[in-house]
Amino acid sequence: MNFTSLEYLIFLAIAFLIYFLLGQKARIYWLLGCSYYFYGCWNPKYALLMLFSTLITYLSGLFIGKSKTERQKKIYVFLSFFVNLAILFVFKYYSFSVGALNRLFALKIPETLNLLLPVGISFYTFQALSYTLDVYRKDVEVERNFFRYALFVSFFPQLVAGPIEKSKDLLKQFYVKHPFSWERFHQGVLWIAIGFFYKLVIADRAAMVVNQVYNHLDSYQDGGGLYLIAATVLFAIQIYFDFHAYSTIAKGSALMMGYHLSQNFKKPYFAVSIKDFWRRWHVSLSSWFKEYLYFPLGGSRKGFWRTQINLMIVFMVSGLWHGAAWTFVVWGALHGAYQVIENLVQRDSNSKNNTSLLKKVFKIIFTFCLVDFAWIFFRANSMGDAFKVIGNLFDFGKPIGADLLGCSGVEMVILLVACAAVFGLELISEKVDLLKFLYNRNIVVRYTFYYILIFAVIIFGIYGPGFDAQEFIYFQF
Numbered sequence: 001m002n003f004t005s006l007e008y009l010i011f012l013a014i015a016f017l018i019y020f021l022l023g024q025k026a027r028i029y030w031l032l033g034c035s036y037y038f039y040g041c042w043n044p045k046y047a048l049l050m051l052f053s054t055l056i057t058y059l060s061g062l063f064i065g066k067s068k069t070e071r072q073k074k075i076y077v078f079l080s081f082f083v084n085l086a087i088l089f090v091f092k093y094y095s096f097s098v099g100a101l102n103r104l105f106a107l108k109i110p111e112t113l114n115l116l117l118p119v120g121i122s123f124y125t126f127q128a129l130s131y132t133l134d135v136y137r138k139d140v141e142v143e144r145n146f147f148r149y150a151l152f153v154s155f156f157p158q159l160v161a162g163p164i165e166k167s168k169d170l171l172k173q174f175y176v177k178h179p180f181s182w183e184r185f186h187q188g189v190l191w192i193a194i195g196f197f198y199k200l201v202i203a204d205r206a207a208m209v210v211n212q213v214y215n216h217l218d219s220y221q222d223g224g225g226l227y228l229i230a231a232t233v234l235f236a237i238q239i240y241f242d243f244h245a246y247s248t249i250a251k252g253s254a255l256m257m258g259y260h261l262s263q264n265f266k267k268p269y270f271a272v273s274i275k276d277f278w279r280r281w282h283v284s285l286s287s288w289f290k291e292y293l294y295f296p297l298g299g300s301r302k303g304f305w306r307t308q309i310n311l312m313i314v315f316m317v318s319g320l321w322h323g324a325a326w327t328f329v330v331w332g333a334l335h336g337a338y339q340v341i342e343n344l345v346q347r348d349s350n351s352k353n354n355t356s357l358l359k360k361v362f363k364i365i366f367t368f369c370l371v372d373f374a375w376i377f378f379r380a381n382s383m384g385d386a387f388k389v390i391g392n393l394f395d396f397g398k399p400i401g402a403d404l405l406g407c408s409g410v411e412m413v414i415l416l417v418a419c420a421a422v423f424g425l426e427l428i429s430e431k432v433d434l435l436k437f438l439y440n441r442n443i444v445v446r447y448t449f450y451y452i453l454i455f456a457v458i459i460f461g462i463y464g465p466g467f468d469a470q471e472f473i474y475f476q477f
Helices: 006-019 024-040 044-066 070-105 121-136 146-154 167-175 182-214 225-256 274-280 283-294 304-322 326-348 357-379 383-392 409-428 434-439 443-460
Strands: none
Touching: 006 024, 006 225, 024 044, 024 146, 044 070, 044 121, 044 146, 070 121, 121 146, 121 167, 121 283, 121 304, 146 167, 182 225, 182 409, 182 434, 182 443, 225 357, 225 383, 225 409, 274 283, 274 326, 274 357, 283 304, 304 326, 326 357, 326 383, 357 383, 434 443
């Protein structure tokens, strides 16, 4: 069930209305049923897989809580991680791993198990495992109500593409009674409308160019550098607004019922360094890796060079988390290498505090170029395709044409105007809380903005007959 589909809006409306007609205890069961229905619309059989993962981590939490010794607790933590990561390996990494072994040692192990990758398996697996570690560290109390814990793992607004919530943030919210609030309802609907704008007006329109170029690279090898640069920049736009759209719609859907999800994006393309970029991009995943992998590896406590090794490990694992392909590994390794180089430069630099506007603008542009170069590997269909793009980036000569660009000039103008408007508002929001400003306006101003936003989606959104609707990119992870 796609977030931007009519089916989802009908589903959300029914879930919302019945939620507020029920008592507090019944609401948990209702939301749990809605969440499993939502996931089951994609593949009912794999809802059982999520249930199994939920049961394992729930039981591990109970056993950890009852354990008398540290050794027993570590055994249950190990078993929880082993079972869940084994499931993740079978469904997501088996073919990649076996293929690598076959090529390395000339083996003939079957490389496919004919298993469909469950939507969002990496998201709900990491969320469930974070609970195991939180219980082990005594950051949260053991959750004894299985249904409440199952809702924490499967909560439908953020189930298949995050944000990855920590148990100490989301689980406790299921204990609180949320009375209906017009303010929360209006805010939630506004977030959903903004998410629709990000996805249908910007991300899917950018995808027209990106898919045309990256899926037909042979047409751009001789003199098509301008198209490759355009498609690569537009992929940075596409993936940002695609993923931001999902997180924004998820935030709005949860807020309508009184639940607050963590902020997943903080204007990442205004970052002045790669380290700053990862404080702003996919914040929940960055936080997960920092807390549950980087710190256990030693973080920055064991010397400069050990810190750099830890960073490389974290980012290469992050690459693999995104996908079982060498392109994702290289993407993660590039970001790790960027941070290591940054740390080396800052270590030897004597002028770290120059904050002039010109220097800040240069840093933003330079950081975006580094991020965008890494996106080539993220988007390319193979390592060979990635090197085709890189090898032809500055080979110009082909004339501009809509047939090669994948969309008309009018579509490009709409895309550029929409991007300029959003990035302009993001820039202003560095100094002014725009949503608070909007909420403080009178009803005429507020509803004028709402209607403009809704009609912009209806008029300029990419959908309808003949259009291949784009699934959210992070669904595959």
